[in-house]
Amino acid sequence: MKKSLLSMALLAALSGCSLIPDYQRPDAPVADSWPQGEAYGPSAASAQAAELGWREFFHDPALQRLIEVALENNRDLRVAALNVEAYRALYQIQRADLFPAVSANGDGSRSRTPADLNPMGQSGISSQYSATFGVSWELDLFGRLRSLRDQALEEFFASEAAQRSAQISLVASVANAWLTLQADLALLQVTNDTLKAYDESLGLTQRSFDVGVASALELSQARSAADSARVNVEQYTRLVAQDRNALALLLGQAVPADLPGSGEGLARQQLAELPIGLPSDLLFKRPDILQAEHQLRAVNASIGAARAAFFPRISLTGAAGTASSELSGLFDGGSGYWSFAPSISVPIFNAGQLRANLDYARISENIQVAQYEKAIQTAFREVADGLAAQETYTRQVQAQRSLLESSEDYYRLAERRYRAGVDNYLTLLDAQRQLYSVQQQLIADRLAQLTSEVNLFKAMGGGWQEAVSTEQGGATPPAEG
Structure with missing residues (x-):
């Protein structure tokens, strides 16, 4: 008789019911297509951006080396990896309660x-x-322990997604920091070249003033332009140093002195073309959305544990x-x-504690639903912004290049006319300042174009893999042993 009762108890424990509500993924609160229309629809042969390895997207050997260093030494990424191991251990602790x-x-x-x-x-x-x-x-007749185990498992999956998100952010941050450094170096070079031209012009104006050809006003204008350029040289020298410090923080060490040369600078060719998919692709590829969904599933499992506590x-x-x-x-x-x-x-009387625990679990689920929907909306906005930038920056940079050519022609013509005595120095100074300003703006536009491409790569979930992998799927569950 005792053996029969024990067998029945064991059978009930192994086949106990679960009080976890059936999970229903909330509908995505975004449109089915990008605001830019069908121009960005996916091709049948193209891979998704999330499947594009960062080595394939970034062609610059120096940048590839920097990303390698950051992935090995960045402290935030190291913390994210340790969090995964911590949640793995918590899952094992919770799972152990199911066994004698x-x-x-x-x-x-x-x-x-x-x-x-x-x-x-x-x-x-x-x-x-x-x-x-x-x-x-x-x-575990009513699934309380199994609900807690499932909650811990989903939290582990969320931590893995958070680690992938941290790596994607790190790759993009290193790329943007490197591009910013290249832009400031280019601005420093342009400013030094401009200062050299200003100093030469100041010298010519000084000699003209000494012989009574140039006026004191023209000499003052030439000196003012040269001093202004010297101020900019110090400004960009400071920015270059700060850019290196910011890059070193991301790398977790000093910037390597033996970086391979690329000669790319701010050339657009150093980035690969991005395959653009549908908005629904983000639900399965972008790690912060996957993290939000796993957190939602964890709260859903906690409702089952709160229900089972009544039994x-x-x-x-x-x-x-x-x-x-x-x-x-x-x-x-x-x-x-x-x-x-x-x-x-x-449980007979606990002053409403069990009811309050269940209410809290349900409210937490509503909060997680809102956060999941917000994550989708944020991702949709970031990709839409990136597509809009991709479409407009190309034309903007082309127009800025055309303006640079016109400004160079204007400067050469103004210089010849000034030397010939046709125009006054004010016209030449205006041409110099316009050329300098256009050169600066072109570098700024090229930087904005490249960083928008990097941010679009990040927004679409790219940067997790080192190279294209044929293995797809979610996180790997912790070992059962």
């Missing part, structure tokens, strides 16, 4: 009893020794072994010992 806890115990005691406490009227020494195996097990908890505790008053007789015949102590706990 078995322990081996050895006990021994000796005590002396005074004569006035002994019924025989004599003092005595008593001894007791035991060696037992103990088992304790909570029967009785049944635990089985037992021990078997030997016991003897003499250590030498501990394993003699007839020293067998066993105990079996099942228990049941039924």
Whole structure:
């Protein structure tokens, strides 16, 4: 009879019900296509941006080397990886509660009893020794432990998605920091060249002033332009140093001195073309959205645990072994010992605590739904902004290049006319300032174009893989052992 009851209890524990609500993925609160229309529709042969390895997207060998260093040494990425291991351990802890806890115990005691406490009227020494195996097990009849296990598993998956998101952000941040450094170096070079031209012009104006050809106003204007350029040289020198410091922080070490040369500078060719998919692709490729969904699933599982807390908890505790008053007789015949102590706990009154726990779980689910939808909307906006930038920056840079050519022609013509005495120095100074300003703006536009491409790559979930991989799918569950 006892064996039958125990078998029934084991069967109930293994086939216990689950009170976790059926998970329903919320509808994506975004449009089915990008605002830019069908021009960005996916081709049948193109891969998704998330499947494009960062080595394939970034062609600059120096930048590839910097990303390698950052992935090895960046502290934020190291913390994200450790968080994954921490959540893996928490999952293993929660999963262990589903199985019986078995322990081996050895006990021994000796005590002396005074004569006035002994019924025989004599003092005595008593001894007791035991060696037992103990088992304790909570029967998960209503799925409380399984719900907590599933919650821990989803939190582990969310931490893996957070690690992927951290890596994508790091790759994009290193690329943008490198491009910013290249832009400021280019601006410093342009400013130095401009200062050289200003100094030459100042020297010519000074000599003209000395012989009475140039006026004091023209000399003052030439000196003012040269001083202004010197101020800009110091400004860009400071920015270059700060850019290197920012890059070193991302790398987790000093910027390597032996970076391979690329000669790319701010050339658009150093970035690959991005394949553009549909908005729905982001739901399965972008890690921050996957993280938000796993967190939503975790809260959904916590509702099952909160529901199961309303039902009785049944635990089985037992021990078997030997016991003897003499250590030498501990394993003699007839020293067998066993105990079996099942228990049941039924909640009756707890001042509304269980109800409040369930309400909290349901409210948390509503919060996670809102955060999941916000993550989708944010991702949709970032990609849409990137597509708009991709479409317009190309034309803007082309127009700026055309303006640069016109400004160069204007400067050469103004210089010849000034030297010939046709125009005054103010016209030449205006041409110099316009050329300098257009050169600066072209570098700024090229930087904005490249960083927008990098941000679009990040927004579409690219940068997680080092190269294209044929293995797809979600996070790998923790080992069951």
